[in-house]
Amino acid sequence: MAIGYRFTEYIPPQDDKPGFESLLKIFLQLVTISSGDVGEALNWLSSLDKQYNITSDEYGIGDFIEDLRKKGYLDEDKEKGTLQLTAKSEQGIRKSALEEIFGKLKKGGKGGHATPHTGTGDEASTDRREYRFGDALEQISMTDSLRNAQINHGIGDLRLTEQDLEVTETEHKTQAATVLMIDISHSMILYGEDRITPAKKVAMALAELIKQKYPKDTLDILVFGNDAWQIEVKDLPYLEVGPYHTNTVAGLELAMDILRKRKTPNKQIFMITDGKPTCLKEGVHYYKNSFGLDRKVVNKTLNLAAQCRRIKIPITTFMIASDPYLQAFVDEFTKVNNGQAYYSSLKGLGHLVFRDYKQNRKKNF
Template identity: 65%
Template sequence: MISWRFRKFDSDAFKENPFETLLRLFKELLMHTNGDVSKALNWLTQLDNQYSITDDNYGIADFIQDLKDKGYIKSDGKGSDKLVPAAKMELSLRKQALDDIFDHLRKSKSGDHKTNHTGQGDEHTAEIRPFAFGDPLDQLAMTETLKSAQINHGIDEFFLTQQDLHVHETYYQSQTSTVLMIDISHSMILYGEDRITPAKKVAMGLAELIITRYPKDTLDIIVFGNDAWQVEIKDLPYLEVGPYHTNTVAGLELAMDILRKRKNPNKQIMMITDGKPTCIKVGKKYYKNAYGIDRKILNRTLALAVKCRKLNIPVTTFMIAR
């Protein structure tokens, strides 16, 4: 017999854990402080004083201790009291960026990159073919297999042979080599507009998406200002803008050099920037012009873009601007 029990509604039961609430805020602040734990905690304390986020049962000191105990922050290992983000925090930041930016993608089918070619994969085409040695049995087309067995051997003495087996054809799933370019020129914080933080979020979301959804892919990350250089994935949350112009040519050249060493035929470049290129290198000197679109700089940039296209390397640009 089905029965129900009624009791007074308890709103506290639906409240978020105070640690989780503070952690979400702390991660956001950590992005804005480029990984400065002390500064982020100071800002968090100011927010708590203004908006009463904590209560007498759980305070900021409790939160800091939990961060240490749960492995989100650690000592810098240099004998000082300075705290730095741990690897767990870096992973958590990337996952949050993925949740914030690409949550709609995570609701789609899981798997690797689908192509128009048949081959080993897990997504069926409309085609059915005879079984071949090495085909996985979970791709067996039961209806076609049973039909073939009945035709070949009759219904009275039903049995299967390898010649009766048929399998679903599947789409071949390929690997891709990706280079992610991030603009850290001064314009990313120009006029008081913070463009570097959303740029870092997009970069972390893309990185986490590739790492988790396409684990067989390769991912290289470079930053570019007056010059371009490689950074590691763990450095993404802590990237800082410098007193640089935007040398898109240097970034594309380095990206192409990296991809040239990759044996994978599928290659792509993803670029996160806030505007036009303003710098190129001519010999050992920098040619800079931040005032409008400079034809010399633009032509060099477009020439590289055309070269990428001829090499079948698509360049996808994420524009960070209001």
């Protein structure tokens, strides 16, 4: 049979302009940065179009806006006469954040979390052991068992006995309760660096990950500035930084209150911040000190870290700053809690949160 090459006429690639789906991805990014301001996001999109000519004569920005309405991504606020996001858009933003930060994830079954204990479960581990009465048939590792049979009996007398069997260990499942704390103090947008948008994206991606892959887990989100308060996942696209100091104590107290109500033994706190604690609330008044490390504020913060350790709530801190004295504080805070700390750039923040969520869900704290 002759082997050769078949040549066809070369067709150059078409210079296609973005259609609805491509423009939607850009729009969802812009509306996240604008904290849910649809008008501002569309103005930015129009500016990008003028500068880079991203649309075509056949499909322009006007067509895209009309499709956003028709497909249920935008609705009109009749009182204000402005466009606003719908629940479909909010979900689209979360999915976009998940894809951007964590990549494409395979759909899993109903979620659960591995403990250090082995037994009859539904997630295979890498460990092997001898067969025991009561082990399920599907746990038997045939490759390892046949290898044992060959070693024990030889090829000439190959037979498989109970003593040759090896089984794959499986892991029990447990649920996990996570509180994600997001710093919204003014420093999160200082020095020309937008730190709040990556933090929002991480929160939305983590929420979507849990919803898709670990639906039995719980994720509560709170923000902290001068005070701390809980927000819903749907509120994240609209989250903005305020003229606040950093009351880490209020955030930790609220996180602990939330986790006390959760029945699962696996509890954890993730804290995304870029600075030191600078504020306490004493009655109706605030004690504030932005200069250096105020021991009154720091000691109260460390006391709560120790309390979390006593009730087995580890705190993982993601510090978006590189100042040596801030790192020294986080090191002390982490040591008191026996938790973990990372000094992350904005680019690597999502990957670190994802990795630690995956790791921590396997622990029985």
